Amino acid sequence: MTSDKHTKAPRKTVGGEPAHPGAADKSQDPDWANGLRRLYDSVVEEPLPDSFQDLLDQLDSKA
């Protein structure tokens, strides 16, 4: 259904292999797809400011 969208941009990706038309499944993800996950994971792995735990403890003590 959406496959026609992909055929419009069969350009090279930044880092290497050409993006495949119809690249909808994981095995054909362009290179930047990995970057998207790293962007997300880099935030997940950041040390957590205390403010979040403090807020939850505060809410918990009120209950």
Add this chain to the structure above:
Amino acid sequence: MATEKRTASEKADFKRELTDVVPHLRAFARGLCGRADMADDLVQETLLKAWAAQERFQPGTSMRAWTFVILRNAYLTDMRRNRFRGEYDETVAERVLTAPAGQEEPIHLSDMHRALLTLPPERREALLLVGAGGFSYEEAATICDCAVGTIKSRVGRARAALNTMLADGSIPKRSIGDDAAHRAILEELDDVASGQGARRN
């Protein structure tokens, strides 16, 4: 049954699960609104709302999916109130700009993030959920309260747009900083928000 009073151990479970999901909420929020400080405000707001609504959480279901719905709705509401100007946070992007080993021409995460922020919010969130958060199309559709086909289409369009931008290097300098782009995004948001309501039930 969802409104029954929770036992102490259920409450403790809820708090633990909510605590565990905070890093994911931060990552999703950062992707959505682009600025670390605003993203964290959004996460705080989400935690408050989740806490207040905890008796509606069904134990055993995905806390991440449940809280993402809350965060998403809070974001849409705040966006429409014009709280997020979508300023791109350059310093954060520089900090996360790390080249993977063995890759000759790494994609700069700052480019990646900037390109992501140029997408209309509904496509951005779809791509974040599926491409970054690892949700299935079905789960993402539940979170966004829309059809699976709609999510697939949004992800497809988002991918096509990023392909073009990252291949050309044609990423706008300031994503939604200029008025025309910002207006267009707000108009799309109106459609999103009016079409599916701000609440889950």
